Amino acid sequence: MSDRDVPDGPTASGYAVELRDVVKRYPGGGDEPVVALDSVDFAVRPGEFVAVVGPSGSGKSTLLNVLGLLDDPTSGQRLLDGTDVTSLSVGERTQARKESIGFVFQDFHLLPTLTAVENVALPTAFDPGDASDRAAELLARFGLGERLDHEPTELSGGQKQRVAIARSLINEPAVLLADEPTGNLDTETGESILGEFERVKSEGVAVIAVTHDPLVEEYADRVVDLTDGVLTGGIPEDDADDSPGPTPDADDDARRSGRVRRGGRQTATTDAGGER
Amino acid sequence: MASDDGVRAMSRDGSAGRSDGLAGWLRGWGPAVSMASRNLRRNRVRTVLAVLGVCIGVLAVAALGIFGNVLALGADDAIGDIGTQVVVSPNNDAGVESLSDADVASIRRAVDGPAVVPLYSDSATVARQGDQTFATVYGVEEPALAYEAAEGRLPERHRQGAILGAGIAEDLSAGAGDTVEIAGSQVRVIAVLVESQTFSPVAPDDAVFLPESAFSADGYAQALVVSDSGAEARAAADAIREAVNAREERVDLFELAALVDEINEFFDLLSTFLLGLGAISLVVAGVSILNVMLMSTVERRQEIGVMRAVGVTRRDVLRVLLAEAGLIGAAGAAAGTLLTVLLVAGLVIATPAVDAALVIDRTNAYYLLLALVFGVGVGIVSGAYPAWKAANERPVEALRS
Numbered sequence: 001m002s003d004r005d006v007p008d009g010p011t012a013s014g015y016a017v018e019l020r021d022v023v024k025r026y027p028g029g030g031d032e033p034v035v036a037l038d039s040v041d042f043a044v045r046p047g048e049f050v051a052v053v054g055p056s057g058s059g060k061s062t063l064l065n066v067l068g069l070l071d072d073p074t075s076g077q078r079l080l081d082g083t084d085v086t087s088l089s090v091g092e093r094t095q096a097r098k099e100s101i102g103f104v105f106q107d108f109h110l111l112p113t114l115t116a117v118e119n120v121a122l123p124t125a126f127d128p129g130d131a132s133d134r135a136a137e138l139l140a141r142f143g144l145g146e147r148l149d150h151e152p153t154e155l156s157g158g159q160k161q162r163v164a165i166a167r168s169l170i171n172e173p174a175v176l177l178a179d180e181p182t183g184n185l186d187t188e189t190g191e192s193i194l195g196e197f198e199r200v201k202s203e204g205v206a207v208i209a210v211t212h213d214p215l216v217e218e219y220a221d222r223v224v225d226l227t228d229g230v231l232t233g234g235i236p237e238d239d240a241d242d243s244p245g246p247t248p249d250a251d252d253d254a255r256r257s258g259r260v261r262r263g264g265r266q267t268a269t270t271d272a273g274g275e276r
Numbered sequence: 277m278a279s280d281d282g283v284r285a286m287s288r289d290g291s292a293g294r295s296d297g298l299a300g301w302l303r304g305w306g307p308a309v310s311m312a313s314r315n316l317r318r319n320r321v322r323t324v325l326a327v328l329g330v331c332i333g334v335l336a337v338a339a340l341g342i343f344g345n346v347l348a349l350g351a352d353d354a355i356g357d358i359g360t361q362v363v364v365s366p367n368n369d370a371g372v373e374s375l376s377d378a379d380v381a382s383i384r385r386a387v388d389g390p391a392v393v394p395l396y397s398d399s400a401t402v403a404r405q406g407d408q409t410f411a412t413v414y415g416v417e418e419p420a421l422a423y424e425a426a427e428g429r430l431p432e433r434h435r436q437g438a439i440l441g442a443g444i445a446e447d448l449s450a451g452a453g454d455t456v457e458i459a460g461s462q463v464r465v466i467a468v469l470v471e472s473q474t475f476s477p478v479a480p481d482d483a484v485f486l487p488e489s490a491f492s493a494d495g496y497a498q499a500l501v502v503s504d505s506g507a508e509a510r511a512a513a514d515a516i517r518e519a520v521n522a523r524e525e526r527v528d529l530f531e532l533a534a535l536v537d538e539i540n541e542f543f544d545l546l547s548t549f550l551l552g553l554g555a556i557s558l559v560v561a562g563v564s565i566l567n568v569m570l571m572s573t574v575e576r577r578q579e580i581g582v583m584r585a586v587g588v589t590r591r592d593v594l595r596v597l598l599a600e601a602g603l604i605g606a607a608g609a610a611a612g613t614l615l616t617v618l619l620v621a622g623l624v625i626a627t628p629a630v631d632a633a634l635v636i637d638r639t640n641a642y643y644l645l646l647a648l649v650f651g652v653g654v655g656i657v658s659g660a661y662p663a664w665k666a667a668n669e670r671p672v673e674a675l676r677s
Contacts, residue, residue, distance in 0.1 A: 061676075065672050068585070070585060070670075070671050070672045070675075071670075071672050090590065091589065091590070094584065094587055094588070094589050094590070095587070095589075097585065097586070097587045098586070098587025098588075099587070101587075102586075103582075103585050103586060105582070105675075109578065109579070109582040109675075111579055111582070111583070112318070112579075113311065113314035113315055113317075113318060114311070114314070122583065122586060122588065123586040123587040123588065124587075125307045125311075125588070125592075126304045126307055126308070126588060126589070126592040126595075128300065128303060167586065168586075171587065
């Protein structure tokens with residue numbers, strides 16, 4: 001029952017999501033289990049944009065699945081909004097996803113039969129109350145106010161990804177998880193999508209993007225590297241001081257400076273947070 | 277426990293969870309049906325084929341059920357009240373020549389309910405205007421208990437005049453009010469009976485009924501026991517055997533209730549057999565729904581994974597998929613029912629031999645309803661497995677593909 005005491009600690013530290021010493025093993029081809037996450041410590045503050053980079057097969061998707069309550073860690077602890085959510089039942093996990101987590105996928109994953117506004121309202125479609133007003137509002141915010149009733153096939157890639165972002169925000173999540181959000185978009189569209197992420201994080205949402213795209217790294221407040229299941233730079237370095245996470249203005253600065261110092265970043269991706 | 281509490285605490289509006297009872301359960305079906313119908317429209321050809329399968333299955337069940345039922349009803353109609361009469365005759369083998377008043381009284385006591393009509397019996401020549409025929413003549417006091425008049429009126433107590441059977445009346449071209457000559461004496465006809473549907477030793481069609489006073493015999497030749505149903509007739513026959521034949525076999529009983537039961541059993545069997553034939557095609561339709569739903573859930577694996585990932589519960593995913601299968605079943609069942617009605621109507625119009633009254637019998641509506649329910653049920657049952665499978669797939673796996 002020590003779990004019960006846990007929430008107070010991290011809540012005080014103000015992380016939107018946190019992994020403590022998380023290990024994820026998969027049953028491998030036979031002899032040895034595959035270690036996808038190896039003692040991962042990871043924390044993201046509200047309003048922080050973190051990019052997770054690393055080679056393919058290094059466990060990035062697993063990290064995202066564990067963070068997004070789609071998969072459970074083999075061992076370690078997982079906290080969401082300061083609440084221990086390490087081991088929940090399937091139903092509780094679904095409920096927690098609906099309440100606290102937003103997903104943005106590389107392939108957008110919009111339901112082809114639903115209009116833009118219905119896709120945005122999908123997470124709450126089966127709940128009491130009509131969320132379409134809020135969905136329309138969100139779409140308008142992302143510049144799609146004219147396309148509420150369009151189906152996904154009538155939208156461009158960038159528009160689809162905006163719809164997907166709006167969908168991830170319908171539940172006012174604490175954490176937005178993005179899997180290669182710019183992977184299927186050209187650079188210009190990708191940049192505008194990253195601009196939307198900036199706005200999202202300025203509203204206090206923790207944004208975590210798994211990516212190969214250097215552009216995402218430029219926009220990120222912090223870049224963490226995951227190689228062979230080992231995460232480097234998972235905890236903000238200024239963890240000691242009590243500042244409640246970066247302010248939107250500071251983020252902007254960070255992005256600009258990040259863009260300027262792009263070349264330097266690429267050589268030292270593990271130098272996360274140091275730029276600030 | 278701890279994490280459970282935690283999740284609840286996280287909930288923004290505490291009650292919005294799953295504890296919203298029946299109203300919430302019903303409300304969830306609205307969006308589920310709406311999504312389901314759109315999913316069905318995505319692959320129209322496949323949906324239409326699945327609907328067609330159910331339609332044919334329902335048509336088979338309903339049409340064969342109704343055919344069987346019409347056959348049974350028709351047979352019932354033809355057999356008529358064969359099973360509702362018991363004829364009691366004196367047992368000549370035991371030396372009993374006629375039924376005495378005491379016998380009739382004890383029969384009346386035994387049957388308790390069905391009317392007992394004792395008859396004198398003789399035969400005589402019946403003639404009118406040159407036509408002449410030989411007929412059985414019955415003496416009966418209360419003809420109205422056992423027979424119905426087609427013409428004229430049957431008196432409560434038969435005191436004078438003759439009642440003609442339908443056959444004789446036709447032979448002699450006699451109607452109520454005419455006069456016929458029976459065994460030499462002129463008698464006015466007071467009524468003509470309706471043609472008998474009954475197969476019975478007491479065949480009224482070729483008989484003439486006179487008042488009891490016309491006979492001078494010292495005992496009744498027969499007694500009719502007229503019941504409302506086959507079961508009552510059987511009970512009456514048993515009671516007579518027990519009471520009147522207790523000490524010696526004074527009377528013979530003639531009853532056809534058992535035969536009628538057998539005939540009914542045969543038609544029940546025939547109906548079941550026809551329904552079974554129809555059910556096979558409905559099962560085939562169910563398999564086609566199963567196939568369609570499995571294909572469509574495999575194709576939409578990722579979509580379902582996305583729904584689960586963004587927080588749609590397993591229950592709601594299940595609902596969408598069950599609604600799809602249910603809609604296929606319902607559409608097929610509705611179309612099949614409509615087709616059955618048209619088919620049966622067409623058959624009635626095309627075949628004059630089929631009695632329309634039998635077809636619009638209430639029991640046929642029961643077969644239509646049965647087929648309708650079966651169609652929807654087959655849809656839901658065959659959709660259950662694919663839906664359950666898809667709803668329970670882990671979103672991680674579904675999204676990976």
